[in-house]
Amino acid sequence: MSETTSTQDRKKVTTLTFLRKKSKNQPITMLTAYDYATALAIDRAGIDSILVGDSLGMVVLGYENTLPVTMEDMIHHCKAVARGAHYALLIGDMPFMSYQASVDEAVQNAGRFLKEGGMDAVKLEGGRERLPAIEAIISAGIPVQGHLGLTPQSVHLLGGFRAQGKTAVAARKLIEDAHALQDAGCFSLVLETIPARLARVLSERLEIPTIGIGAGVGCDGQVLVTHDLLGLFDRFTPRFVKKYVELHNQMEEAFKAYRTDVETRAFPAEEHEVEMPDEEWEELIKELGT
Numbered sequence: 469m470s471e472t473t474s475t476q477d478r479k480k481v482t483t484l485t486f487l488r489k490k491s492k493n494q495p496i497t498m499l500t501a502y503d504y505a506t507a508l509a510i511d512r513a514g515i516d517s518i519l520v521g522d523s524l525g526m527v528v529l530g531y532e533n534t535l536p537v538t539m540e541d542m543i544h545h546c547k548a549v550a551r552g553a554h555y556a557l558l559i560g561d562m563p564f565m566s567y568q569a570s571v572d573e574a575v576q577n578a579g580r581f582l583k584e585g586g587m588d589a590v591k592l593e594g595g596r597e598r599l600p601a602i603e604a605i606i607s608a609g610i611p612v613q614g615h616l617g618l619t620p621q622s623v624h625l626l627g628g629f630r631a632q633g634k635t636a637v638a639a640r641k642l643i644e645d646a647h648a649l650q651d652a653g654c655f656s657l658v659l660e661t662i663p664a665r666l667a668r669v670l671s672e673r674l675e676i677p678t679i680g681i682g683a684g685v686g687c688d689g690q691v692l693v694t695h696d697l698l699g700l701f702d703r704f705t706p707r708f709v710k711k712y713v714e715l716h717n718q719m720e721e722a723f724k725a726y727r728t729d730v731e732t733r734a735f736p737a738e739e740h741e742v743e744m745p746d747e748e749w750e751e752l753i754k755e756l757g758t
């Protein structure tokens with residue numbers, strides 16, 4: 469077991485743990501969560517970090533993309549996750565238009581993730597165009613994780629959920645953005661849906677850890693959307709997802725079985741009933757005269 473998964477002597481994961489793991493070539497594990505029960509299970513499994521992703525909008529709230537997610541949505545779900553997880557590094561994902569319009573707003577909103585949401589750090593999408601916001605947030609004492617490649621909040625600008633960095637020009641821009649984010653003080657970088665060999669080179673060149681999603685095994689760590697891993701989100705499954713279980717089907721089967729039980733009066737059974745002492749019952753029956 470690694471230093472963060474040991475059941476004895478378990479320590480809270482910090483941004484320094486991320487850096488230490490990179491220096492020791494130990495893969496960093498990260499998953500998304502949006503509620504108390506899932507956060508508790510992820511934390512108990514010894515996962516290093518929990519991202520309260522704005523993927524919330526798609527996998528929990530049922531939107532077509534992440535754009536409608538609000539700060540209030542995020543804070544609400546961050547609070548639930550923070551109640552369930554005590555060891556993982558908690559990262560709150562800044563939603564669309566919470567950091568793009570002004571640096572002041574970006575700092576205020578980032579602060580809410582720590583003050584109200586119980587998070588340890590924030591994540592935001594974008595490259596050099598986000599440097600003023602990133603620098604100001606870090607100056608306020610808030611750790612920032614960058615996010616490059618397929619940045620879902622720019623889905624319309626990118627022309628859909630499509631892989632990025634596939635040309636030499638695009639890859640060079642991505643490398644320059646990654647170095648700029650590192651120089652600005654980001655403690656790590658999510659790389660989403662970019663060629664595996666580009667992600668590997670970037671991970672080798674950067675001092676801060678890269679966390680890949682659809683970016684191959686050469687990253688310093690991996691993140692998946694938990695609903696994808698559990699087979700809970702059945703609208704589509706990106707190619708890079710590994711489903712560890714098909715919970716959606718299992719849930720549907722369980723709900724059907726419950727429906728049948730209720731309709732056939734097989735549930736509730738005697739063991740699910742609350743008993744009343746016989747003498748109390750007799751007294752009541754006498755009173756009721758039945």
Ligand code: KIV
Binds near residue numbers: 500519561658660681
């Ligand atoms: O919102 C999210 O879940 C994310 C991950 C896909 C990295 O940003």
